[in-house]
Amino acid sequence: MRKIELVVMKLRNFKGISLLNVDVKRENARIYGDNATGKTTVFDGFLWLLFDKDSNNDSKFAIQTLTGSGHKVHNLEHTVEGTFLVDGVEVQLKKVYKEKWTKKRGQAHQEFGGYTTAYWVDGVPAKKNEYVSKIEEIVEEETFKLLTSPTYFNEGLKWQKRREILIEICGDISDEDVIASDSALAKLNEVLSGKSIEAMKKVIAEKRKKINDELDKIPVRIDEIHKMIPEMTVDVGALKEQVASLETEINGLKDQRYSVTNGSALLDRQHQLKELEMQLNEFKRTFESDSKTEIHKLQVRLQELQGNIQIIKSEIRMNDMEKEAAEREIKEAVFAISKNEQVTNEKRAEYSQVRATGFVHEDDCNECPTCKQSLPAEQVEAARNEAIAQFNEQRTAKLALINDQGKALASHNAHFSGQIQAINSKLETTVTPKSMELNEKLATTKKEFAKFNDKLQQAQSTIPDVTTADQHKQLTAQMTATYEEIAKMKSNANEVVADIDANIRQLEEQKREVNAELAQFANVEASKVRITQLEADQQRLAAEFEQLEGNLYLIETFTRKKVEMLTERINSKFKYARFKLFEEQVNGGLNEVCETLYSGVPYGSGLNNAAKINVGLDIINTLSAHYGILAPIFVDNAEAVTKFIDVDTQLISLIVSEQDKQLRVELDPFELKEAI
Numbered sequence: 001m002r003k004i005e006l007v008v009m010k011l012r013n014f015k016g017i018s019l020l021n022v023d024v025k026r027e028n029a030r031i032y033g034d035n036a037t038g039k040t041t042v043f044d045g046f047l048w049l050l051f052d053k054d055s056n057n058d059s060k061f062a063i064q065t066l067t068g069s070g071h072k073v074h075n076l077e078h079t080v081e082g083t084f085l086v087d088g089v090e091v092q093l094k095k096v097y098k099e100k101w102t103k104k105r106g107q108a109h110q111e112f113g114g115y116t117t118a119y120w121v122d123g124v125p126a127k128k129n130e131y132v133s134k135i136e137e138i139v140e141e142e143t144f145k146l147l148t149s150p151t152y153f154n155e156g157l158k159w160q161k162r163r164e165i166l167i168e169i170c171g172d173i174s175d176e177d178v179i180a181s182d183s184a185l186a187k188l189n190e191v192l193s194g195k196s197i198e199a200m201k202k203v204i205a206e207k208r209k210k211i212n213d214e215l216d217k218i219p220v221r222i223d224e225i226h227k228m229i230p231e232m233t234v235d236v237g238a239l240k241e242q243v244a245s246l247e248t249e250i251n252g253l254k255d256q257r258y259s260v261t262n263g264s265a266l267l268d269r270q271h272q273l274k275e276l277e278m279q280l281n282e283f284k285r286t287f288e289s290d291s292k293t294e295i296h297k298l299q300v301r302l303q304e305l306q307g308n309i310q311i312i313k314s315e316i317r318m319n320d321m322e323k324e325a326a327e328r329e330i331k332e333a334v335f336a337i338s339k340n341e342q343v344t345n346e347k348r349a350e351y352s353q354v355r356a357t358g359f360v361h362e363d364d365c366n367e368c369p370t371c372k373q374s375l376p377a378e379q380v381e382a383a384r385n386e387a388i389a390q391f392n393e394q395r396t397a398k399l400a401l402i403n404d405q406g407k408a409l410a411s412h413n414a415h416f417s418g419q420i421q422a423i424n425s426k427l428e429t430t431v432t433p434k435s436m437e438l439n440e441k442l443a444t445t446k447k448e449f450a451k452f453n454d455k456l457q458q459a460q461s462t463i464p465d466v467t468t469a470d471q472h473k474q475l476t477a478q479m480t481a482t483y484e485e486i487a488k489m490k491s492n493a494n495e496v497v498a499d500i501d502a503n504i505r506q507l508e509e510q511k512r513e514v515n516a517e518l519a520q521f522a523n524v525e526a527s528k529v530r531i532t533q534l535e536a537d538q539q540r541l542a543a544e545f546e547q548l549e550g551n552l553y554l555i556e557t558f559t560r561k562k563v564e565m566l567t568e569r570i571n572s573k574f575k576y577a578r579f580k581l582f583e584e585q586v587n588g589g590l591n592e593v594c595e596t597l598y599s600g601v602p603y604g605s606g607l608n609n610a611a612k613i614n615v616g617l618d619i620i621n622t623l624s625a626h627y628g629i630l631a632p633i634f635v636d637n638a639e640a641v642t643k644f645i646d647v648d649t650q651l652i653s654l655i656v657s658e659q660d661k662q663l664r665v666e667l668d669p670f671e672l673k674e675a676i
Contacts, residue, residue, distance in 0.1 A: 001628050001629070001630060002086070002087055002138075002139075002628060002629045002630070003085075003086075003087055003088075003629075003630045003649070004084060004085070004086050004138065004139065004629065004630065004631045004632065005026040005084060005085040005086075005632065005650050006024055006026070006046075006082065006083075006084055006632045006650060006652070007023075007024070007025060007026055007083040007084060007085060007090070008021065008022065008023040008024065008025070008082070008083045009021075009022045009024075009042070009045065009046060009049075009080070009081070009082045009083075010022070010079070010080070010081040010082075011038075011041070011042070011045050011079070011080055012077065012078070012079035012080075013065050013076045013077060013078045013079065014041065014045050014048075014063060014078050014079065014080055015038070015041045015044060015045070015061075015062065015063060015065075016038070016041070016065055016066065017038045017041055018065070020038065020042075020663065022042055022663075022665060023665065024650070024652060024665065024667065025667060026085060026650065027650070027667040027668055028650060028651045028652070028653075028667070028668040029650075029651075029652045029653070029665055029666065029667050029668070030638070030652075030653045030655055030665070030666040031652065031653065031654050031655065031663055031664070031665055031666075032655050032657035032660040032663070032664045032665075032666065033654075033655075033656070033657060033660045033661075033662070033663040033664065034656070034657060034658050034659075034660055034661050035656060035658075037660070037661065037662065037663055038663055039636070039654040039655070039656070039663065040055060040636055040654065042634075042654065042663075043055045043149075043634040043636060043654065044061070045080040046080075046082065046148075046632075046634065047145075047148075048063070048080060048095070049080040049081075049082050049093055049094075049095055050093070050135055050141075050144065051135075051141045051144070051145075055149065055634075055636070057145070057152075057156055063078050063097050064076070064078060064097075065078070074099060074112075075099065075101075076098070076099075077096050077097070077098045078096065078097040078098065079094065079095070079096045079097075080094070080095055081093070081094040081095075081120075082094075084138075086138055091121075091122065091134075091138070092120070092121070092122045092123055093120070093121060093131075093134075093135070094119070094120035094123075095117060095118070095119055095120075095131075096117065096118040097115060097116075097117050098115065098116060098117075098118070099112060099113075099114075099115055099116075100112070100113040100114050100115065100116050101113065119131035121134050139629055139631065143623075143627055143629065144629075144631060146165075146620070146623050147620055147623055147624055147627070147629060147630075147631040147633070147649075148631050148632060148633055148634055149616075149633070149634060150612075150613050150614075150615075150616025150617050150619070150620060150633065150635055151612065151613070151616055151636075152616075153165075153596075153616060153619050153620075153623070154596050154603050154604075154612070154615075154616060154619075159593060159594040159595070160594070162594045162596075163581065163592065163593075163594035165623075166570050166579060166581075166594065167566075167570075168626075169570075169573060169622065169623070169626045170566075170569050170570045170572075170573050171569070172566070173562055173565050173566050173569065175196075175197060175558075175562075177565075178558055178561050178562045178565060179558065181561065181565065182557075182561055184557060185554065185557065185558050185561065187554065188554055188555070188558055191551045191554060191555070197555060197558065197559070200551075200555065201552075201555060204548050204551060204552050204555070207544075207548055208545065208548050208549075208552075211541050211544055211545045211548070212545070214537070214541055215538065215541050215542065215545070218534050218535075218537060218538045218541075219538075221534055222531055222534050222535070225527045225530055225531055225534075226531070239514050242514050243511060243514050243515060246507050246508075246510055246511040246514070247511065249507050250504055250507045250508060250511070253500050253503055253504045253507070254504065257497055257500045257501070257504075269482055269485050269486045269489065270486060272482055273479060273482045273483065273486065276475055276478050276479045276482065277479065279475055280472070280475045280476070280479070283466075283469075283471055283472060283475065284466050284472075287464070287466045287469060287472075292463070294459050295456065295459050295460060295463075298452055298455055298456040298459060299456065301452050302449065302452050302453060302456060305445060305448055305449040305452065306449065308445050309442065309445050309446060309449065312438055312441055312442045312445060313442065315438050316435070316438045316439065316442065319431060319434050319435050319438060320435070322431055323427065323431050323432075323435070326423045326426065326427055326431065329419065329423055330419075330420050330423050330424070333416040333417075333419050333420050333423075334416075334420065336412070336413075336416050337413045337416050337417065340409045340412055340413050340416075341409075341413070343409055344406055344409045344410070347402050347405055347406045347409070348406070350402055351399060351402045351403070351406075354395060354398050354399055354402065355395075355399060357395065359387070359388050359391045359392075556590065559582075559590050560590065563581060563582045563590065566581060567579065567580075567581050567582075573622050574618055574619065574622050575618050575621070575645070576598060576614065576615055576618040576645065577596055577597070577598060577615045577618045577619050577622075578596070578597040578598070578600075579594065579595070579596060579597065580593060580594075580595040580597055580602075581593065581594060596615060596619075598611045598612075598614075598615040599611075603615065608640070609637060609640040609641075610640045610641040610642070613635055613637075613638070613640065613641050613644070614641065614644065614645045617633065617635075617644060617645050617647050618645060620633060620647065620649075621645075621647060621648065624648065624649065630648060630649040630650075631649060631650075632649065632650040632651075632652055633647060633649060633650065633651050633652065634652050634654065635651065635652070635653045635654060636654045637654070637656065638653035638654055638655045639655045639656045639657070641653075
């Protein structure tokens with residue numbers, strides 16, 4: 001068990017307190033004072049020293065001393081210093097909050113530049129991260145607040161965090177343990193199907209909502225379908241026979257129409273026309289084949305030359321890029337040589353300056369700086385010789401360093417000169433000749449491309465006109481005569497086809513009217529089938545809803561059982577405090593909460609201040625045992641408590657006392673000491 005005890009705390013210019021020493025000597029203490037004398041400020045200073053926050057957990061509270069009109073008093077250092085015993089080892093911590101003043105160049109007055117905080121650990125200045133690390137070695141911030149203020153657990157934490165801490169202290173109860181504790185819950189694992197209680201509750205809630213929505217809609221849908229069903233009596237069989245008879249008549253007329261429009265004589269003429277078209281196309285292919293073969297060869301050659309031109313151009317671009325890169329390297333090397341030569345000249349000047357520097361002896365160093373008596377001549381001469389030797393040694397070392405730097409610069413310039421020579425050699429022997437070669441090759445290829453392009457134009461202009469050939473003229477004349485014969489045959493058949501089409505349209509209209517009557521009957525039957533389906537859905541959904549209700553009741557039974565077991569386990573860890581971890585809703589469900597009770601009275605409504613403090617001390621006792629830490633407890637407004645419950649750690653009570661206009665510290669056992 002780690003034990004932290006406060007020995008003494010000193011405040012300087014902190015929240016209006018100019019000077020205050022709170023010497024509690026590791027004992028329980030009562031600090032008396034009238035309102036606004038600084039009792040709460042003591043606790044604020046304690047927490048600010050450790051965690052940069054006040055007793056309200058606020059990191060932006062006012063530390064500076066204010067005038068009567070509310071203005072800040074400048075040029076003050078706000079200091080809190082504390083001495084602790086941590087497991088018997090003394091630890092001193094100190095923080096100073098002060099203003100930053102700076103004077104810019106050319107200005108006579110300083111300007112305010114904000115605030116800064118300085119830190120000390122055991123009397124040694126420390127950086128902020130070192131200071132924070134030291135405190136973290138002692139105790140973690142949130143844990144310390146829980147252990148030092150009886151109101152922090154109930155008033156400084158949200159209920160979710162309080163609940164989390166309680167379960168952490170006492171341990172949660174597994175679902176398996178709850179199920180095993182009651183035979184009525186045996187079927188719950190089957191209901192959960194591997195899901196958690198909360199996950200299954202969400203699944204059931206979603207399913208219940210969907211089923212309710214569907215059950216609400218089904219009666220409306222059934223009513224709408226009933227309203228849409230017309231009252232009618234139809235002989236379905238007779239209507240179907242009538243449709244079949246009409247279809248037979250229509251098909252017969254379509255056969256007649258085909259015979260008229262596609263007679264044997266007309267088919268022969270159409271076949272003859274296709275044969276003539278095939279002969280004409282074959283003649284065209286044969287007539288133009290030789291000329292087109294030559295054109296195709298020329299086109300292939302031109303494509304090949306065009307590709308070669310693009311390849312050569314790409315090689316020229318790559319060669320040019322290599323040339324540009326080489327020229328950039330030369331330029332950079334020349335610049336580097338120039339820069340190094342400039343630095344070399346500076347080093348030469350520096351070398352000459354150092355070499356010309358002589359030893360300077362001060363004549364006023366012949367007396368002892370302590371007693372002001374003259375030193376012996378031999379001692380003065382020895383000191384002078386030693387100084388000369390040190391001067392010469394330092395000058396020699398500096399000259400050697402400058403010389404080495406000059407040699408390094410010369411070596412770099414030699415390297416850069418070698419680079420320039422190598423790049424120029426590459427340009428002369430490789431890059432430039434290759435450029436000339438590629439440009440000559442490009443010019444030659446372009447000339448060859450122009451020559452073949454001229455040949456292609458000439459070949460295309462000499463293709464013979466197929467329409468002037470005698471065979472072409474003969475085939476064209478035969479096709480024209482055949483077209484005319486076919487047109488004449490179709491003209492004679494159009495009158496017969498028109499009569500047949502009129503009869504077909506009349507029969508199809510009769511068929512549509514009969515099918516419309518059949519469709520009405522089909523819609524009625526479909527509506528009746530749909531009503532039957534909806535009624536079946538209604539029964540099925542009602543059964544599913546009932547099953548979900550049963551599963552939900554089983555889950556709620558489980559939850560209530562777990563509530564009983566968890567509440568009993570948690571409350572057993574405390575002597576006075578009790579906790580309400582769940583509350584029942586209007587619909588019978590349970591909501592997670594975390595409310596502290598004392599003798600059945602809720603902490604937040606109805607519990608007096610004395611009971612709040614004592615129940616807070618009870619909670620601190622349990623938390624101290626859990627975390628293994630005993631820390632000083634500060635009790636504000638302690639005058640409300642006539643008797644504190646027993647605690648195992650240092651207790652510092654802040655008590656309102658009208659007659660104490662200056663803070664007074666009283667130690668147990670009743671050792672009176674005024675805080676100064």
